[in-house]
Amino acid sequence: MDIIVCVKRVPFTQEVDLEIGQDKKDIDRSPLVYALNDWDGYAIEEAVLIKEQFGGTITAITLGSEDDEEVLRRCLAVGTDKAMRIDPGSRELDGYGISRVLSEVIRGLSFDLILTGVQAEDDNQAMIGIMTAEQLGLAHAAVVTGIEVKDQSALIRCELEDGLEERSILSLPALLTIQSGINEPRYVSLMGIKKAAKKGIETVLLTDLNLTEEDLAPRTHIEEVYLPPDTEGADMIIGEPSRIAEEILRLLKEKGVRT
Amino acid sequence: MNPIFVLVEHRRGKIRDITFEMLGKAGDLSHWQGCPLTVVLIGWEVTPFLQELSGWADTILVVEKEELKNFDAGLYQEVLHQLIQEYRPCITLMGQTSWGLDLAPALAVKTGFPLATDCLDILTDGDQVKAIRQAYGGKVFTRVALKKSAGYLMTVRAGAFSPEKTEERKGEIIKQELKADLPEPRRRFVEFVENGAGEIDIAQAEFLISVGRGIGEEENLTLVKDLAQSLGGVLSCSRPIVDKKWLPKFHQVGTSGKSVKPKVYLALGISGAFQHLAGISGAGTVIAVNKDPKAPIFRVADYGVVEDLFKILPALMEKV
Numbered sequence: 001m002d003i004i005v006c007v008k009r010v011p012f013t014q015e016v017d018l019e020i021g022q023d024k025k026d027i028d029r030s031p032l033v034y035a036l037n038d039w040d041g042y043a044i045e046e047a048v049l050i051k052e053q054f055g056g057t058i059t060a061i062t063l064g065s066e067d068d069e070e071v072l073r074r075c076l077a078v079g080t081d082k083a084m085r086i087d088p089g090s091r092e093l094d095g096y097g098i099s100r101v102l103s104e105v106i107r108g109l110s111f112d113l114i115l116t117g118v119q120a121e122d123d124n125q126a127m128i129g130i131m132t133a134e135q136l137g138l139a140h141a142a143v144v145t146g147i148e149v150k151d152q153s154a155l156i157r158c159e160l161e162d163g164l165e166e167r168s169i170l171s172l173p174a175l176l177t178i179q180s181g182i183n184e185p186r187y188v189s190l191m192g193i194k195k196a197a198k199k200g201i202e203t204v205l206l207t208d209l210n211l212t213e214e215d216l217a218p219r220t221h222i223e224e225v226y227l228p229p230d231t232e233g234a235d236m237i238i239g240e241p242s243r244i245a246e247e248i249l250r251l252l253k254e255k256g257v258r259t
Numbered sequence: 260m261n262p263i264f265v266l267v268e269h270r271r272g273k274i275r276d277i278t279f280e281m282l283g284k285a286g287d288l289s290h291w292q293g294c295p296l297t298v299v300l301i302g303w304e305v306t307p308f309l310q311e312l313s314g315w316a317d318t319i320l321v322v323e324k325e326e327l328k329n330f331d332a333g334l335y336q337e338v339l340h341q342l343i344q345e346y347r348p349c350i351t352l353m354g355q356t357s358w359g360l361d362l363a364p365a366l367a368v369k370t371g372f373p374l375a376t377d378c379l380d381i382l383t384d385g386d387q388v389k390a391i392r393q394a395y396g397g398k399v400f401t402r403v404a405l406k407k408s409a410g411y412l413m414t415v416r417a418g419a420f421s422p423e424k425t426e427e428r429k430g431e432i433i434k435q436e437l438k439a440d441l442p443e444p445r446r447r448f449v450e451f452v453e454n455g456a457g458e459i460d461i462a463q464a465e466f467l468i469s470v471g472r473g474i475g476e477e478e479n480l481t482l483v484k485d486l487a488q489s490l491g492g493v494l495s496c497s498r499p500i501v502d503k504k505w506l507p508k509f510h511q512v513g514t515s516g517k518s519v520k521p522k523v524y525l526a527l528g529i530s531g532a533f534q535h536l537a538g539i540s541g542a543g544t545v546i547a548v549n550k551d552p553k554a555p556i557f558r559v560a561d562y563g564v565v566e567d568l569f570k571i572l573p574a575l576m577e578k579v
């Protein structure tokens with residue numbers, strides 16, 4: 001089984017006061033700490049589990065700057081064989097453009113399965129995986145919570161709404177977008193990452209790919225990013241923890257769930 | 260005028276709520292643009308749905324074939340593509356659901372139309388279509404402009420629009436024949452699996468004490484379990500807790516978990532991603548404890564505490 005996993009490095013935005021960037025097209029990312037997109041961590045782990053069972057190779061691909069190689073190193077540390085970074089240079093791409101680039105690179109590689117995360121934590125678009133599948137003319141499934149590979153097909157579980165799942169059989173090659181909880185991503189030691197730093201990362205320049213202006217022209221563009229409009233919001237309970245606790249208990253009584 | 264398309268979502272003999280929410284918004288859009296409203300009903304043995312849909316749209320396009328009995332993104336995409344080529348809808352709406360997640364991006368590539376996913380609102384500004392979305396887990400909003408095109412695809416967040424019928428429409432039914440054969444399916448449906456059932460039903464609970472990733476470690480869960488016991492509340496959680504197998508799936512609140520309607524929902528260390536919030540819209544009073552004053556949960560909570568939950572939990576335990 002040759003598996004390709006597409007991954008993204010995303011900023012960590014919890015417990016951070018986000019500021020809107022000067023051009024109002026994004027948040028100010030400069031003070032933020034970055035990590036591998038959570039959903040992609042599950043995709044990489046799933047690839048490693050399949051490889052442990054069937055052998056083959058795993059290639060991790062990201063589209064980004066040199067800094068983004070950090071997540072490729074993490075992939076290498078957990079068992080990815082090859083890592084590739086596509087450098088977009090100064091080109092701004094939207095979801096469609098990214099899928100166009102990814103598919104162009106993947107077309108030249110050998111694979112039975114492509115995995116991506118369901119969505120990225122930063123833009124929450126949930127479109128790159130399935131768009132890439134379509135660019136490559138592949139069978140696809142979204143929100144996958146289980147994969148059992150059998151010959152040239154896979155028995156998969158897909159998450160629907162309300163605690164319902166669907167089991168189906170998909171013929172390979174295929175692209176699956178991986179949902180959190182499908183496995184338990186293994187712990188990656190700093191040592192492992194340091195060791196992986198010695199493995200090479202192949203770089204592909206966007207300009208070397210056979211893509212036209214039209215392929216890359218954005219179909220959507222962000223006009224403005226803004227902080228959520230004020231809502232009435234919550235009544236804030238402030239004070240010492242013991243006062244807060246008293247107030248919560250009083251509320252529980254008032255709302256009739258405690259005597 | 261080119262129509263607005265709304266894809267009817269249904270499962271196991273029922274039309275899903277998102278369908279009517281999309282129809283509510285499509286009703287508005289049709290006024291601005293003067294476009295007729297067309298619902299697209301794809302499946303097998305779907306005629307019982309026609310009654311429910313009548314009056315909601317000007318036209319109901321029905322594609323009924325046994326191969327379409329179960330949702331298959333590959334086949335549904337082919338059907339929609341043929342319908343789009345024939346009727347040239349200006350906007351096609353789908354749910355940001357398990358269907359839409361698999362279907363919309365592929366259809367965007369196939370049609371060449373711009374796609375905005377998970378829309379909270381859709382605006383038309385002259386002949387320009389724009390979408391309001393969220394990014395960074397709901398911490399910021401974005402306004403996205405879609406490049407001028409003969410058609411646009413948008414997926415709509417569940418709960419973003421109210422399922423309101425502003426007027427009766429004639430609901431003309433068209434049984435649509437396909438122009439080209441469907442391709443060989445590459446996916447074969449096997450079965451549905453209920454994953455959410457368990458010994459307690461959080462949907463019935465009056466008081467839920469719900470815990471999220473903010474709990475940090477599995478050991479810390481004991482604190483919350485103790486509190487739930489002392490306060491007489493039922494334990495529930497956000498998805499990461501189930502993903503880590505710290506609690507079974509039937510405790511999970513949200514789109515892929517359960518919708519709940521307690522009198523009080525006490526959320527501890529939960530950020531308030533929309534998939535979680537969708538499950539608590541029926542809660543009477545929401546009390547949220549979170550270290551991050553900008554956590555989206557505070558936008559829907561009635562009462563908020565900006566504090567480390569490990570300070571609040573012991574204080575609560577002490578008082579009960």
Ligand SMILES: Cc1cc2nc3c(=O)[nH]c(=O)nc-3n(C[C@H](O)[C@H](O)[C@H](O)COP(=O)(O)OP(=O)(O)OC[C@H]3O[C@@H](n4cnc5c(N)ncnc54)[C@H](O)[C@@H]3O)c2cc1C
Pocket residue numbers: 014015118119143470471472473474496497498499500511512513514515516517527528529530531532533534535548549550551554566567568569
């Ligand atoms: C298709 C799909 C379906 C999904 N379905 C669901 C679903 O049904 N239910 C669901 O919940 N999610 C669902 N999700 C996942 C959802 O997007 C979020 O990832 C998830 O809800 C986040 O859970 P959380 O709030 O517990 O964790 P996080 O987003 O990680 O938030 C943790 C919060 O805890 C706070 N915190 C940390 N430490 C402390 C402390 N010591 N004291 C106080 N606060 C602290 C942080 O500030 C943060 O706000 C789904 C996602 C997808 C793509």
